[in-house]
Amino acid sequence: MLDLKGTSSKDIFPLAYAIHILVNKSPVTMRSRDKPGVRIEKGKLLDDNYEGYVLKQVLDCGEILRVTPICGPYAGVPVVVVPVKEEDEITGAVGIVDLTAGIFEEIHSITRRKELAKFLPDEAFPR
Numbered sequence: 001m002l003d004l005k006g007t008s009s010k011d012i013f014p015l016a017y018a019i020h021i022l023v024n025k026s027p028v029t030m031r032s033r034d035k036p037g038v039r040i041e042k043g044k045l046l047d048d049n050y051e052g053y054v055l056k057q058v059l060d061c062g063e064i065l066r067v068t069p070i071c072g073p074y075a076g077v078p079v080v081v082v083p084v085k086e087e088d089e090i091t092g093a094v095g096i097v098d099l100t101a102g103i104f105e106e107i108h109s110i111t112r113r114k115e116l117a118k119f120l121p122d123e124a125f126p127r
Helices: 009-022 055-063 103-111 114-119
Strands: 028-030 037-041 043-052 065-067 079-086 087-095
Touching: 009 028, 009 037, 009 043, 028 043, 028 055, 028 079, 055 065, 055 079
Parallel strands: none
Antiparallel strands: 028 037, 028 087, 037 043, 065 079, 079 087
16 A cells, blocks of 8 residues: 655655656656655656645545646646545645646547538537
């Protein structure tokens, strides 16, 4: 089990960095329940005392949040933040910049264009 409850940013960094690499160096933030964590971008640790407004919200509510923050370094940028749980206890939170935000809506709107109707099956473009 992964118990991040009081884990320091120094100890969180290796896992956060591994996630950062897995998501093709998309920005990653991570913190424990009781201590600030890390903010990583472009392969570099930018902040090892990162509080994270949305990370804190997830620690409070225990739910996955897909939001666009209004403050902080990711203000105006869609993010996804998930709680880290051990059994039923929330011990930390991890967040990434949501690179897919809006992409699927855009694809859907593009496929709804009338000039594309002749190329799509009828069920994809109801008349």
